[in-house]
Amino acid sequence: MNPPARKPAGLLDIESLDRAEIQAILERAHFFQPIQNESFRRLDVLRGKLIVNLFFEASTRTRVSFEIAERRLGADTVSIAAQASSVTKGESLVDTLNTLVAMRPNAIVMRHSASGAPHFLARHLQIPIINAGDGTHEHPTQALLDARTILDQRPSLEGLRVAIIGDIAHSRVARSNVHLLSKFGAEIVLCGPPSLLPKELGLLAPGIRLTNHMTDAIRGADVIMMLRVQLERQHEAPMASGEYFRYYGLRLEHLELAKPDVIVMHPGPINRGQELSSDVADSQRSVILNQVENGISVRMAVLERILSDEVGTGAAA
Numbered sequence: 001m002n003p004p005a006r007k008p009a010g011l012l013d014i015e016s017l018d019r020a021e022i023q024a025i026l027e028r029a030h031f032f033q034p035i036q037n038e039s040f041r042r043l044d045v046l047r048g049k050l051i052v053n054l055f056f057e058a059s060t061r062t063r064v065s066f067e068i069a070e071r072r073l074g075a076d077t078v079s080i081a082a083q084a085s086s087v088t089k090g091e092s093l094v095d096t097l098n099t100l101v102a103m104r105p106n107a108i109v110m111r112h113s114a115s116g117a118p119h120f121l122a123r124h125l126q127i128p129i130i131n132a133g134d135g136t137h138e139h140p141t142q143a144l145l146d147a148r149t150i151l152d153q154r155p156s157l158e159g160l161r162v163a164i165i166g167d168i169a170h171s172r173v174a175r176s177n178v179h180l181l182s183k184f185g186a187e188i189v190l191c192g193p194p195s196l197l198p199k200e201l202g203l204l205a206p207g208i209r210l211t212n213h214m215t216d217a218i219r220g221a222d223v224i225m226m227l228r229v230q231l232e233r234q235h236e237a238p239m240a241s242g243e244y245f246r247y248y249g250l251r252l253e254h255l256e257l258a259k260p261d262v263i264v265m266h267p268g269p270i271n272r273g274q275e276l277s278s279d280v281a282d283s284q285r286s287v288i289l290n291q292v293e294n295g296i297s298v299r300m301a302v303l304e305r306i307l308s309d310e311v312g313t314g315a316a317a
């Protein structure tokens with residue numbers, strides 16, 4: 001009798017990765033970063049592999065950067081927006097995925113509005129699943145590209161003061177970043193209006209501090225991560241946009257409270273005049289477009305780790 005097939009490893013979340021795995025991905029991503037103004041190298045380590053990108057929620061940068069990363073590694077790719085699929089005809093998630101698996105892709109990259117959807121499918125399907133964002137739970141490749149971006153500017157994450165500001169309650173980006181940064185000993189401050197900063201978030205990792213005051217969060221910060229207010233996930237009446245900007249919008253004068261070489265990050269899409277002013281978004285301190293660029297090299301590293309026959313140890317269970 002054949003031994004039971006080993007469950008293929010994908011990438012579901014940051015929480016279950018250890019430091020060594022994260023470090024290996026970040027180092028490999030560094031290798032993939034293009035030299036100034038050059039384009040990304042084209043390799044063929046994933047030649048003959050088929051990757052399906054299945055997005056049940058809107059996405060620009062994540063979907064495009066997965067597609068570019070896949071092509072740069074020589075894989076074949078198919079991208080499906082759920083609005084244009086049989087999901088709109090009432091097909092269940094498992095049936096949709098089983099249909100796709102029958103076409104024998106080597107991995108599925110998926111984004112879904114339900115927290116835990118990729119974990120559920122990974123238990124049922126014999127194929128690596130890469131989580132491109134599940135509900136309010138995790139967005140692992142975003143946290144990896146954020147870490148890569150910080151490490152392009154700083155020698156290590158240890159002891160860095162990172163302020164994460166905005167709609168923390170609904171942010172999978174915040175959760176993945178908290179897990180990653182706390183594994184590497186960063187000091188994390190979460191900040192937002194009380195309705196978007198539930199107290200239990202303080203339990204996500206040891207040593208996290210919560211505050212409702214911007215100035216308190218920003219003072220002495222090495223990194224300021226701004227988040228969009230996720231109106232699509234809010235059921236309660238949102239704060240008026242002008243009022244939100246007044247209390248939680250990042251403006252140039254705030255940066256004076258932070259370390260002189262503070263960097264400003266945002267996973268995008270940004271809403272100018274809502275969570276940050278235009279002059280902050282376009283300032284020398286902003287690394288928002290570096291994050292976008294690093295999305296490609298980090299996703300190349302993740303895909304290679306999961307799918308390449310040579311490296312092929314898998315990034316996570």
Ligand code: NCD
Binds near residue numbers: 062172267
């Ligand atoms: C984020 C997301 O979708 O979780 N965006 C992204 O992937 N770059 C954050 C957001 O939508 O605000």
